[in-house]
Amino acid sequence: IYWPSGTIDKYYEVAVDQHLLAHEGFCLKPFFNILPEGKTVLCDDQEVLLEIPFNLNNIQWSTGANTQSVSIAEDNQISVGGHEADGCFRASNIKSVLYTPDQTPDVYFVEGSEVNCPGETVKIMASPATDYLWNTGETTQSISVTESGVYTLKINGDCQEFTSAAIHILFTDPLPPVLENDTLIISEAQELTISAEGASVFWFRDASGVELIHSGGVFNAGYIASDTTFYVAGLSEFFGPERQTGMVNHQGTPYSGNNINSGLIFTVFKDIILEKVKVYTQHSGYRTIELKQTDVTSGLTSIIGSRRIYIDPQTSYIDLDFEILPGKDYVLTTNADSNMVHQGMQSPRLFRSNSGANFPYILENVTEITTTVHGPANYYYFYDWKIKEKQAECLSELIPVHILLQTHVRNDADESVSDLTIYPNPATGYLYFKCPSQNTLHGYSIEILDPIGKTIQSKSAVGGEKIFIGDLTAGMYFLRVRASTENCSIFTKKFIVQ
Structure with missing residues (x-):
């Protein structure tokens, strides 16, 4: 050991896997454990006597005590030090004392999520504990779930029983398409068109749904010259609960310059619906709200969605219902040409905040508002975003459609x-x-x-x-x-x- 004073201390055959305390000139001592060793948990009205495992002089506990042992009756992180007879200073490792600790187990998804398709399996797991009792009666650390319901876990903690937060799991019931008739009888070979009603309709050649042959409600089955069966199913999307991101309320002065038409730049990590945002204005009239995205490779900007909305002079939420796929460089802004027509300037005359902006606004693993078109100093126009995350996209049961010649x-x-x-x-x-x-x-x-x-x-x-x-x-x-x-x-x- 080379000390700042120039002293060099040499120690030989030092054992590995030790935490050592060195003193210049004469000491190299390992840290020691306070007794009792291991985790110490105190329940109501209990206390523990902590002791130094050998004699020390000039003892100093982190609590301020200077005795060979101390009694502890609360949460604490304890350490102690003192000198041995040869003058070397010895120090302890930190000893944790927990008083009636909260040991509520964490339960999380290993496979699946809150919303799942029929036939799938969800696996949920708990944080480590000494024992497990799920409300299903199972006693393992993880369980597999195939039915909709509310799932909780009980464990025995050091002082009492703890119950996890409830996990709500839903297995969806996607709507099949509506058919006027699932059996068509024809008297001669012919070209045939079949119809089904539904939001997203898919036609398959096989009962397993492997060979997709058409998407859409109207299916041209072609020339039918023998008994034939096709299969039709509907695709349903399921979204989670409404969530919030973005600056919640306006702060500072209301407007920027008349020629500034700005917007918020953001990234999306999962399929979402941007349902609505809050805006402020003192000037009524139409605004065209636009969702744009810039292609990184070409540099071209395309309009993903647009809404023409009449906004009254007050604080109000406006419905957007933009369906947004994962991607970068999205911009939520207004149309400057429309602003010129309806407001007489490029600015949309919507409030921006010139104080309190704190980018990025993160909805973890869902979306992140990173900055604005004019940088992070101000926050422009669109407050208190209401978002729903798509959690499942499920195909309904396949319905056979029989054509009998x-x-x-x-x-x-x-x-x-x-x-x-x-x-x-x-x-x-x-x-x-x-x-x-x-x-x-x-x-x-x-x-x-x-x-x-x-x-x-x-x-x-x-x-x-x-x-x-x-x-x-x-x-x-x-x-x-x-x-x-x-x-x-x-x-x-x-x-x-x-």
Whole structure:
């Protein structure tokens, strides 16, 4: 050790993994632990006696005491020092004493989030503790969740039981598109267009939703020359609770120069909706609020969204409802040309703050307002942002749309529908049907089709008949009857197996 005085101390074979205290000229001593060692927790009305593990002279505790031991009955960080008989100074490590500590467990998401799609699994985990008891009855540090609900955890702390903050988990129920008819029966091969109503409609060729073939409510299915099944689903977006960012209230003087049209520059980290902002003005009239973004590569600025809004001379919230994707260099501003028309100047005559601005305004992992078009000294126009974060985007169940090609078809809309009786529906065990006006001497064939139009059972019969369906799994099927008489030539009817 080279000391400022020029003294050089040399120590040999010094053990590793030590915290040492050196004194110039003669001492190199390890720090020691106050007794009792380890974590010390005091509950109500308890105290602990802390002791130095060997004799020292000139003792000085951090509490001010100078005895070999001290009693502690409150939260404290304790240390002590003193001299040994050889004159070397010894110092302790810091000893923590906790009095009735708050040991409320933290619970956090490992997989998933508050809002999830059907069929997903959410994993939540707790901070380390001696034991765990979830309100589901599970006793592990983490649990997997597949149902909507409120989840909490209890642990036994050193002095009492603690319960975590509640975690609300939602598994969404995305809305499927609305179909006028999920079974279309055509009498000849033809070009066919199918329609479904919904905000975001997607058409698939397979029941697993892997092969996407069209997006949109109107689907041109092409030339249909055989039994065909398509699948349609709706995509729903789910947003979390409203959150706030930005400067909340105006501070300072109201207006900047007549030729200044400024705005706020911000970054978005997740899909959000900027629902509304607060503005101040003393001048009524229209303003055009614009959301812009500058492309870093090309330097070109594009308008992402625009709202023409009449603003009264008061403090008010204006609805924007801008859907914003993750990205940088967004600007929330006004249209200077519109300002010239309605305000007679480039300025929008909206209040800006020339004091109290404190950039950046951060909504962690969601958005960050970094500065303004004219730098961080002032805050321009748009206060108290109300934002919702998109937390899930979920596809509904896939609905099969069956197209059945049948010659001389009589379906449920025909006036002769009473010629075929099918019961019970839904059915279990046996399904009965009869074509009563048909002569029982005439034969006919029976087919049972699965939901994608594949024949899974067929037979011949005469007159009324019952069909055993007890070996079919629960679900939807089609009964197809082919008869030798015109009265009941070909008939397809849907039935349900319970």
